[in-house]
Amino acid sequence: MTLADAIHASGKRLTLQRQLVLDAVQRARHHVTAEDIARRVRAKYPRIGPSTVYRNLEALEELGYVTHTHLDDRVTRWHRADSHPHGHLVCRSCGGETEVRPPALEAMARRLRELYRFEPDLAHSAIVGICRRCRDVPSQ
Amino acid sequence: MTLADAIHASGKRLTLQRQLVLDAVQRARHHVTAEDIARRVRAKYPRIGPSTVYRNLEALEELGYVTHTHLDDRVTRWHRADSHPHGHLVCRSCGGETEVRPPALEAMARRLRELYRFEPDLAHSAIVGICRRCRDVPSQ
DNA sequence: GAGCCTATCGCGAAGCGTCGCAATAAGGTG
DNA sequence: CACCTTATTGCGACGCTTCGCGATAGGCTC
Numbered sequence: 001m002t003l004a005d006a007i008h009a010s011g012k013r014l015t016l017q018r019q020l021v022l023d024a025v026q027r028a029r030h031h032v033t034a035e036d037i038a039r040r041v042r043a044k045y046p047r048i049g050p051s052t053v054y055r056n057l058e059a060l061e062e063l064g065y066v067t068h069t070h071l072d073d074r075v076t077r078w079h080r081a082d083s084h085p086h087g088h089l090v091c092r093s094c095g096g097e098t099e100v101r102p103p104a105l106e107a108m109a110r111r112l113r114e115l116y117r118f119e120p121d122l123a124h125s126a127i128v129g130i131c132r133r134c135r136d137v138p139s140q
Numbered sequence: 141m142t143l144a145d146a147i148h149a150s151g152k153r154l155t156l157q158r159q160l161v162l163d164a165v166q167r168a169r170h171h172v173t174a175e176d177i178a179r180r181v182r183a184k185y186p187r188i189g190p191s192t193v194y195r196n197l198e199a200l201e202e203l204g205y206v207t208h209t210h211l212d213d214r215v216t217r218w219h220r221a222d223s224h225p226h227g228h229l230v231c232r233s234c235g236g237e238t239e240v241r242p243p244a245l246e247a248m249a250r251r252l253r254e255l256y257r258f259e260p261d262l263a264h265s266a267i268v269g270i271c272r273r274c275r276d277v278p279s280q
Numbered sequence: 281g282a283g284c285c286t287a288t289c290g291c292g293a294a295g296c297g298t299c300g301c302a303a304t305a306a307g308g309t310g
Numbered sequence: 311c312a313c314c315t316t317a318t319t320g321c322g323a324c325g326c327t328t329c330g331c332g333a334t335a336g337g338c339t340c
Contacts, residue, residue: 008307011317012318013305013306013307013316013317014306014307015305015306015317017318018318033296034296035295035296047320048319048320049319049320051297051319051320052319052320054297054298055318055319056318059318074297074326074328075296075297076297089252089256091258092261100252104251104252104256107251111248112229112240112244112267115244116229116238117272118231118238118267118271118275119270119275120229120267120268120269121232121267121268121269125210125265125266125268126265127252127260128260129259129264130258131257131258132257132258135258135259151287153335153337154336155287155288155289155335155336157288158288175325175326187290188290189291190290191289191290191291191327191328191329192288192290194326194328195288195289214296214297214325215325215326216326
């Protein structure tokens with residue numbers, strides 16, 4: 001199913017702004033912020049406002065084209081939905097990020113399904129803690 | 141060690157505002173927002189501003205008296221640090237919250253320690269997903 | 281208590297994100 | 311193509327939180 005079909009089937013409309021936002025997310029390497037996206041879109045369409053970017057990201061997320069993640073700051077990161085799934089470990093001491101491989105996520109998810117019958121999305125929010133390097137350096 | 145001692149030892153000062161903020165967090169049942177706290181403090185000290193509340197929460201957190209948690213909205217929740225530790229499951233469909241008991245947290249934490257030598261704080265951010273009720277009702 | 285140093289305060293501004301509203305335009309129909 | 315319905319846009323305003331700045335006031339010394 002093409003983008004046009006998917007959008008059409010959902011009752012949404014295919015606007016230039018929406019195409020440009022999707023394009024910017026798909027071209028991005030990883031985890032871009034809304035402002036990153038706005039900047040890229042403005043190169044071709046300078047009049048776009050922040051709310052249009054946010055609303056289009058939300059619409060494209062509903063359609064399954066993009067996803068967002070929260071690291072430990074208050075900025076939302078966006079990426080294409082078809083990239084490989086992974087979680088994030090963020091160190092509250094040095095700010096460093098580590099990717100969590102799907103098997104570890106799956107093992108943790110299984111436990112939550114068993115105990116709470118809750119289907120978790122462990123890639124949605126980073127797990128905060130202390131990374132191996134900072135753990136090995138007790139003070140400082 | 142009393143509050144006065146702890147504050148003194150850290151080089152901080154014991155202001156009326158700081159005492160009132162701590163008091164408000166300690167009296168609160170659970171998970172209050174900064175605005176909740178501000179409202180309570182204003183009852184006794186109307187001139188307090190939002191930034192003072194935030195800065196005091198941060199200072200009290202450094203001292204180990206309070207902690208904060210992120211659910212799935214963009215509002216930070218605060219609570220006393222000596223309450224029993226627990227995680228949160230938040231349903232992205234109905235918004236409902238479930239508490240995760242320490243054993244489940246510990247089992248998941250162990251895996252991250254083993255695989256990544258990362259010491260996670262699994263109570264810091266809620267785990268987002270689909271709760272048992274919404275999972276059992278496929279459409280709607 | 282007077283005086284000093286500086287942590288803290290209140291305030292205003294700014295950043296990220298959301299929302300309401302009037303204007304625009306996408307996607308139909310005839 | 312003219313016309314209609316309504317999804318979407320741009321804009322301004324607001325909510326949560328952080329930050330810079332000059333004013334205030336803890337906590338100490340004498």
